[in-house]
Amino acid sequence: MSAMRLSFAGVGGAQGRFLTCRSCWLSLFLLGASRAAAKCPPGYTQIWPVEFRCDGDRAGVVGSMKYLAPAGDEKTAFVIPAGVHDFEVSLAPEQKGRKLDLSVYDPSREQFIVRSSSGAVSDATREGLSVTYSGNQAEPERVSFRGVTSTPLQVLVHNHEYFPQTLTLSYQYSSVSDCAQAELSSCRKRDPIAVQHAVVDWSIWIQDRYGDVNSAWKELAGPMLEASSAAPSESGVVPTFKWSYVWDAWPLARSEGLGSLEAFSFVSRGKAFVTRSDFARAFFLSKVRDAAKSCMSYLNKKHGSKEQAWAYLSHGSRPGFETSAQTALLSKCSAETGVSEASLRDFMLAIDGEGGFGIKVGTVFMATTVAPVEEMVKATTTVVMAALVKAAAGAAFSENTVAPVVAPVLSRSSGGDEAADLGGSRASTTLVSSFFGSADGSSYLPAADETESTEDGYIMPASPEMPIDMSGN
Numbered sequence: 001m002s003a004m005r006l007s008f009a010g011v012g013g014a015q016g017r018f019l020t021c022r023s024c025w026l027s028l029f030l031l032g033a034s035r036a037a038a039k040c041p042p043g044y045t046q047i048w049p050v051e052f053r054c055d056g057d058r059a060g061v062v063g064s065m066k067y068l069a070p071a072g073d074e075k076t077a078f079v080i081p082a083g084v085h086d087f088e089v090s091l092a093p094e095q096k097g098r099k100l101d102l103s104v105y106d107p108s109r110e111q112f113i114v115r116s117s118s119g120a121v122s123d124a125t126r127e128g129l130s131v132t133y134s135g136n137q138a139e140p141e142r143v144s145f146r147g148v149t150s151t152p153l154q155v156l157v158h159n160h161e162y163f164p165q166t167l168t169l170s171y172q173y174s175s176v177s178d179c180a181q182a183e184l185s186s187c188r189k190r191d192p193i194a195v196q197h198a199v200v201d202w203s204i205w206i207q208d209r210y211g212d213v214n215s216a217w218k219e220l221a222g223p224m225l226e227a228s229s230a231a232p233s234e235s236g237v238v239p240t241f242k243w244s245y246v247w248d249a250w251p252l253a254r255s256e257g258l259g260s261l262e263a264f265s266f267v268s269r270g271k272a273f274v275t276r277s278d279f280a281r282a283f284f285l286s287k288v289r290d291a292a293k294s295c296m297s298y299l300n301k302k303h304g305s306k307e308q309a310w311a312y313l314s315h316g317s318r319p320g321f322e323t324s325a326q327t328a329l330l331s332k333c334s335a336e337t338g339v340s341e342a343s344l345r346d347f348m349l350a351i352d353g354e355g356g357f358g359i360k361v362g363t364v365f366m367a368t369t370v371a372p373v374e375e376m377v378k379a380t381t382t383v384v385m386a387a388l389v390k391a392a393a394g395a396a397f398s399e400n401t402v403a404p405v406v407a408p409v410l411s412r413s414s415g416g417d418e419a420a421d422l423g424g425s426r427a428s429t430t431l432v433s434s435f436f437g438s439a440d441g442s443s444y445l446p447a448a449d450e451t452e453s454t455e456d457g458y459i460m461p462a463s464p465e466m467p468i469d470m471s472g473n
Contacts (some may be wrong), residue, residue, distance in 0.1 A: 073159060119287050198256045240261070294337065
C-alpha cells in the first residue's frame with residue numbers, strides 16, 4: 001500500500017480531531033545532526049527511535065522521522081506507551097507504489113488490534129478505545145483509537161518487497177498521562193559490558209564473513225551510505241535509521257537480546273551516524289579483546305592471584321591519574337600484541353557513556369569489590385577491567401578482596417576531557433620488565449611480527465593467535 005495512516009482520537013471528539021498539548025512533545029532522531037537526539041536519562045540507552053516526553057509548553061505534538069523497513073519482513077518500528085492520548089501516525093514510502101503494511105499489536109493480550117494483511121480490526125471497542133479502520137490500495141490506510149492507551153502497543157511495518165524500503169513516519173498526539181513512564185518507554189537500563197560483548201561477537205562474525213575492513217565497509221555499509229553535513233570529510237556515513245541493516249545482517253543479532261540502537265550508540269560514540277573510522281574500530285574489536293585478555297591472563301599468573309595483580313596495578317593510584325603500572329601494562333601489551341595502545345586504552349578504560357566507548361572523564365581502568373562482578377556492574381556503569389580480570393582469572397572476586405570499588409580514573413590533568421587524550425606518568429623499563437619479563441628474560445607474549453596497518457591508524461596483528469588463557473585457571 002502506498003500510504004497508510006493510523007490515528008488515535010479522543011473519546012467524544014470528531015474522528016481525526018486533535019486536542020492541544022501544552023506539556024508534551026515528541027523527541028525524534030534528526031538526520032544530519034552531529035549528535036543523536038536521544039534523551040534517555042543517565043544510565044539508560046535508547047532502544048526505540050521515538051521518545052515520548054513531557055517538556056515545556058507546546059501547542060500540539062508533531063514530528064517525523066525516517067525508518068528502514070527490512071526486506072520481506074515484519075518488524076516493530078516503535079512502541080506507543082500506556083497513557084497516550086489521540087495518537088496518529090502515517091507511513092509514506094520513499095518510492096511510491098511499494099507494498100508496505102502497518103499493524104498494531106497488543107502484547108498484553110498477545111493479539112493484533114489491526115492486522116496489516118487484511119486491515120481487520122479485532123474489536124470495535126477495546127478497554128475504552130473505540131477502534132475504526134479505513135484504507136485501500138488507492139487511499140491511505142487509517143486506524144483510529146478513540147481514547148487513551150491503557151497498555152503499551154507495538155506498531156509494526158511489514159515490507160513485502162525484496163529490498164529494504166525507506167519510509168517517513170509522521171506523528172501527532174495530544175498528550176500523555178504519565179510523563180515518567182512515557183520517558184522510559186523507549187529506553188533500557190544500560191548494560192555496558194553486555195553491549196561490548198555483543199559488538200565483539202559481531203566483530204568476529206564480520207571478520208569471518210568479509211575478511212578485511214575495506215570489503216566489509218563496501219559490501220555491508222556501502223548500500224546504506226548517505227552524505228552528512230556534520231561529516232563533510234567522509235565519503236558517506238551510515239545514519240541512525242539505516243544502522244539496523246548493518247547490525248541485523250549478523251545472523252545472531254536478535255538472539256543477543258540487544259537492540260540495534262544500543263549497538264549503534266556504542267559504535268558511533270554517541271553521534272547520529274557511523275563513520276568508516278567508527279566501523280573499523282568495531283571491526284577489529286575482537287582482536288583488541290583477545291589482546292587485552294591475554295595480557296590480563298599473564299598478569300594474573302605473574303602475580304599469583306587476581307587480588308595481587310590488582311594491588312600491583314592500583315598501587316599509588318590517585319583520582320584523575322593513571323598509575324605507572326597501568327601505563328606500563330598498556331604500553332607493553334601493545335608492543336607484544338601489535339594492537340595499538342590507543343585501541344587497548346579505548347577497550348579497557350572506556351566502555352559506557354557517550355564520548356568514546358565510555359564517558360570522557362572519570363572512566364575506570366580497573367576496579368575490584370567485595371561483591372561478585374555481576375553485582376559490581378549493577379552498582380556502577382563504569383566498570384571495564386573488572387570483567388577482564390574475571391575472564392582471565394576464571395572467577396568472581398572473593399569476599400576477601402580489598403576495597404569495594406577502587407576506581408583510579410584516567411586523566412592527564414584536571415583539565416583533560418577526551419578519553420583519547422588522557423594519559424599519565426610513564427613507567428620505567430625496569431617496571432615494565434618486572435611484570436612482563438620471565439625468569440630467563442623472555443616475554444610471555446609473542447611479538448607481532450606481521451601486522452596490518454589500516455587507513456584509520458590502527459595496527460592490528462595479522463593473525464589473532466595469542467596465548468589466551470580460556471581455561472580460567
